[in-house]
Amino acid sequence: MHGKETKHDAFARLREWLENGDQTLDREMEEGLYDEAAPQEPAADDREFITTRRKRSAVTKKNNRREKHQNIRESGRAYADAWWYRLAAAAVCISLIGLMLYAAMQMPQFGNADTLVGHETTAFYVTHTMEETGAVNIVTGIILDYRGFDTLGESHVLFVAVSTVLLLLSIRGEKDERELLAENIRQQCLEPDNDLILQGGARILLPLVLIFGLYIILNGHLSPGGGFSGGAVLGAGLILYQNAFGYERTERFFTYRTFRMVSVASLLFYATAKGYHFLTGANHMESGIPKGTAGAILSGGLLLPLNIAVGCVVTCTMYALYTMFRKGAF
Amino acid sequence: MAWWQNIPLFLILCPLVCGVVCSVLKGKAIRIMMAGMTLLECVGMGILLRYTAEGNISFVFAMGETGAPFGNELRAGSTEALIGLAFSLVLLLSVTGGDSSLKEDVAGKRLNLYGAMIGLLTAAMAAIVFTNDLFTAYVFIEISTLSSCALISATNRGKALFSSARYMVMNLLGSGLFLLGLSMLYALTGQLLFPQLGTAVRNLMASGSYPVPMYLSFLLMTMGLCIKSALYPFHTWLPDAYSNSTAVSGALLSSLVSKMYIFLMIKIALRAALEEAFILRIGDILFVYAAIGTVIGSVHAIRQHRLSRMIAYSSVAQIACVYLGISIGGTEGITAALFYILAHSAAKSTLFLTAHKLRQVSGGADGLEDLRGAANRNHLAGLAFLTGACSLTGIPGLGGFAAKLYLAQAGIARGGWRMSVLLGLLALSTVLNVAYMLRASLILYSREDKIPSESPHRHDPLFAVTMIIQIGLNLFLGLCGNTVMQLFRSGLTLFI
Numbered sequence: 001m002h003g004k005e006t007k008h009d010a011f012a013r014l015r016e017w018l019e020n021g022d023q024t025l026d027r028e029m030e031e032g033l034y035d036e037a038a039p040q041e042p043a044a045d046d047r048e049f050i051t052t053r054r055k056r057s058a059v060t061k062k063n064n065r066r067e068k069h070q071n072i073r074e075s076g077r078a079y080a081d082a083w084w085y086r087l088a089a090a091a092v093c094i095s096l097i098g099l100m101l102y103a104a105m106q107m108p109q110f111g112n113a114d115t116l117v118g119h120e121t122t123a124f125y126v127t128h129t130m131e132e133t134g135a136v137n138i139v140t141g142i143i144l145d146y147r148g149f150d151t152l153g154e155s156h157v158l159f160v161a162v163s164t165v166l167l168l169l170s171i172r173g174e175k176d177e178r179e180l181l182a183e184n185i186r187q188q189c190l191e192p193d194n195d196l197i198l199q200g201g202a203r204i205l206l207p208l209v210l211i212f213g214l215y216i217i218l219n220g221h222l223s224p225g226g227g228f229s230g231g232a233v234l235g236a237g238l239i240l241y242q243n244a245f246g247y248e249r250t251e252r253f254f255t256y257r258t259f260r261m262v263s264v265a266s267l268l269f270y271a272t273a274k275g276y277h278f279l280t281g282a283n284h285m286e287s288g289i290p291k292g293t294a295g296a297i298l299s300g301g302l303l304l305p306l307n308i309a310v311g312c313v314v315t316c317t318m319y320a321l322y323t324m325f326r327k328g329a330f
Numbered sequence: 331m332a333w334w335q336n337i338p339l340f341l342i343l344c345p346l347v348c349g350v351v352c353s354v355l356k357g358k359a360i361r362i363m364m365a366g367m368t369l370l371e372c373v374g375m376g377i378l379l380r381y382t383a384e385g386n387i388s389f390v391f392a393m394g395e396t397g398a399p400f401g402n403e404l405r406a407g408s409t410e411a412l413i414g415l416a417f418s419l420v421l422l423l424s425v426t427g428g429d430s431s432l433k434e435d436v437a438g439k440r441l442n443l444y445g446a447m448i449g450l451l452t453a454a455m456a457a458i459v460f461t462n463d464l465f466t467a468y469v470f471i472e473i474s475t476l477s478s479c480a481l482i483s484a485t486n487r488g489k490a491l492f493s494s495a496r497y498m499v500m501n502l503l504g505s506g507l508f509l510l511g512l513s514m515l516y517a518l519t520g521q522l523l524f525p526q527l528g529t530a531v532r533n534l535m536a537s538g539s540y541p542v543p544m545y546l547s548f549l550l551m552t553m554g555l556c557i558k559s560a561l562y563p564f565h566t567w568l569p570d571a572y573s574n575s576t577a578v579s580g581a582l583l584s585s586l587v588s589k590m591y592i593f594l595m596i597k598i599a600l601r602a603a604l605e606e607a608f609i610l611r612i613g614d615i616l617f618v619y620a621a622i623g624t625v626i627g628s629v630h631a632i633r634q635h636r637l638s639r640m641i642a643y644s645s646v647a648q649i650a651c652v653y654l655g656i657s658i659g660g661t662e663g664i665t666a667a668l669f670y671i672l673a674h675s676a677a678k679s680t681l682f683l684t685a686h687k688l689r690q691v692s693g694g695a696d697g698l699e700d701l702r703g704a705a706n707r708n709h710l711a712g713l714a715f716l717t718g719a720c721s722l723t724g725i726p727g728l729g730g731f732a733a734k735l736y737l738a739q740a741g742i743a744r745g746g747w748r749m750s751v752l753l754g755l756l757a758l759s760t761v762l763n764v765a766y767m768l769r770a771s772l773i774l775y776s777r778e779d780k781i782p783s784e785s786p787h788r789h790d791p792l793f794a795v796t797m798i799i800q801i802g803l804n805l806f807l808g809l810c811g812n813t814v815m816q817l818f819r820s821g822l823t824l825f826i
Contacts, residue, residue, distance in 0.1 A: 099546065100510075100546070102542065103514070103542050103543045103546040103547075104543075106540060106542050106543050107514070107517055107518070107540070107543050108517065108518065108540070110517075119520065120399075121399055121400060121520055121521065122520070124400055125400070128396075128400075132395070132396065145394060145401075146394065146396055146400050146401040146402070147401065147402055147465075148393065148394060148402070149393045149402035149463075149466055150402060150463075150465055150466050150469050152346075153457070153466065153469035153470055153472075153473060154469055156346060156350075156450060156453075156473060157469070157472050157473055157476065159350065159353075159446075159450075160447070160450055160473055160476040160477050160480070161476060163353060163443050163446055163447065163480065164447075164476055164477075164479060164480040164483075166443060167440055167443045167444070167447075167480050167483065167484055168480075168483055168491075170439055170440055170443075260353070260354055261354075264350055264351070264353065264354055267350045268347060268350060268351070271343055271346055271347050271350070272347070275339065275340075275343045277394060278339055278393045278394055279336060279339065281392060281393070281394040281395040281396075282331065282336070282339070282391050282392050282393065282394070283331055283336070284331075284395075
């Protein structure tokens with residue numbers, strides 16, 4: 001049986017599953033993860049007693065059904081292990097690869113003016129973006145203005161991803177004191193060492209990384225870049241800071257609450273601003289948002305604020321995902 | 331532009347905003363937010379349906395100043411509004427009817443995230459229903475995939491995690507195939523909006539250029555959506571995912587998520603010229619899969635020992651029936667498929683919600699034997715289960731009967747070998763449906779001496795109201811099927 005510490009550790013559990021074959025998985029699937037996680041771990045003989053009792057009741061209750069279930073599972077496994085099954089899987093994959101390659105060879109050549117299809121759209125973007133959106137960087141003009149709805153969806157994809165991870169990690173339910181203590185000890189083990197080289201490097205690099213990230217976000221409508229790429233740089237900067245100086249110092253300015261508030265506020269701002277833009281645009285009304293002179297930093301109407309909002313969401317998401325997978329919680 | 335033409339935009343934005351706000355709410359506010367948001371969605375869809383059906387119009391809503399083919403676009407008509415209304419009703423009824431299951435399965439700390447997922451799923455549903463743009467559809471497919479994955483794993487059971495992992499793998503494969511097909515099509519045509527895409531595809535077909543990539547891209551998109559909506563050979567993720575998640579998630583996944591992909595497929599088929607170009611070949615493949623799926627799904631359902639798994643497997647058979655309608659094609663086939671979607675959504679959400687309730691009053695066990703006599707413990711749940719079961723089986727007066735009838739009519743209109751196969755399949759599937767639904771109903775209504783002590787019969791007015799509405803919906807679809815079909819028929823001419 002595995003011990004207390006390892007049991008609640010996702011990686012240890014994974015290792016257990018890998019090493020002990022499918023027995024652990026089967027047992028957990030049969031019994032559910034929570035049934036066993038009693039707040040007070042009983043003593044060894046108590047535990048034995050409980051397990052035997054549980055086993056007996058389970059056997060008397062659902063003996064036949066469980067056996068049948070087991071048989072089906074095993075037959076399923078034998079099915080997946082059979083040589084012809086693997087051979088068939090390989091054959092399907094290889095034929096799909098072949099088919100795709102054959103189709104790709106017949107596709108119109110990339111970048112060739114003669115085979116360029118749908119070029120009226122492309123030509124329109126090249127000639128109209130600067131005038132209509134005020135963006136010098138055409139890509140930003142397209143993703144935040146012409147196809148701003150897709151980008152609105154994409155930034156919510158990030159939100160969904162973080163929320164899903166949060167949901168999965170919080171699935172263990174409430175922890176009691178002993179568990180919290182064990183968790184703290186484990187977190188201290190995971191806490192980065194005071195690595196002088198890393199800290200020294202981070203001191204030099206961090207200002208550059210952060211300023212560069214901000215530059216990419218703020219200048220996104222003028223030069224290559226934008227919220228997504230700048231946010232990724234900023235997020236990487238935060239991760240570097242956390243690795244060099246530890247959780248405690250990071251949490252002085254970036255806690256779970258900060259993360260929640262910043263990402264929710266950015267998404268809300270994005271949705272309302274874009275909604276206003278869609279509404280006025282579709283109804284042919286004056287939106288009242290100044291376009292400014294193309295090329296100036298304060299230009300492009302909504303593009304700059306939207307880039308900042310996207311940048312905030314991406315930064316938070318990057319950092320949150322890293323922290324959650326490293327600590328197992330935020 | 332009339333004021334109500336702005337409704338589709340709000341139907342997408344409101345749940346998006348509500349979902350994000352939900353993630354920072356606490357306690358009872360989350361429940362109110364979830365119910366309010368879905369209720370708002372129903373009302374909006376209802377108003378939209380009224381105006382579009384009254385004037386028999388379909389309109390385009392440009393997202394921004396620049397319209398097609400440069401910017402994003404929404405399009406709504408009575409077909410979209412009706413399907414959207416059905417989906418929003420399913421959402422509302424699942425959230426209200428499954429309230430007790432949420433209390434049980436989703437612990438307090440996670441409820442805010444669950445609410446957020448419901449909000450985003452609602453937004454994704456509305457966006458997929460209204461979008462006139464292939465890539466927007468893909469973006470919202472991503473959102474719906476991830477959020478439904480979270481909806482499955484929100485339950486604190488080990489099995490739920492296992493099945494959500496499987497759901498994730500299979501659905502990501504589906505999304506990946508769809509994206510591959512989409513990008514190939516974009517490389518060929520340079521268009522993403524359906525009207526322009528359709529024209530470009532027709533032009534390319536007429537000139538006879540790039541036949542292989544074009545066929546492959548449509549095939550990949552179709553297969554991607556088939557995997558995501560669990561058509562027969564790709565159905566393996568479905569039973570676990572539906573039966574191990576909480577009742578709300580089960581009802582939503584079966585009645586909304588898979589159906590919305592089917593609706594998207596119909597949209598692509600009709601608007602992006604898939605029908606003219608490929609209905610013969612891709613339609614035949616779908617027909618064969620669907621024909622096998624109708625039988626195999628029911629046979630699997632008969633072999634199940636757990637009620638929720640039985641209902642889940644019956645979904646495999648019913649989805650195959652929807653695909654039968656699509657592969658028959660033509661106005662008749664497509665309208666029959668759309669009607670089947672409505673009837674099945676109404677019946678299946680009823681079944682999932684009642685199955686949970688019956689399990690709750692029987693001490694929490696899910697085995698059919700453990701549920702012996704459960705309907706006597708909660709009469710309303712029993713009655714609603716019986717209604718759903720009868721509807722799926724095809725008892726006259728209920729939605730399922732009308733759906734099967736229209737499907738048969740579509741087959742007869744099409745004629746040929748498909749007609750004979752379809753009629754035979756419908757008869758066979760009805761017999762098989764009777765086999766498992768009758769068994770389940772008999773067990774539920776049989777007399778049982780010992781009542782589990784740990785099952786207090788709790789009074790749940792919200793559930794009662796929901797179930798009455800659900801029964802009413804099933805009856806409405808059965809009795810007023812012709813009105814709905816008329817709406818679909820007139821709407822479909824504008825849909826294309």
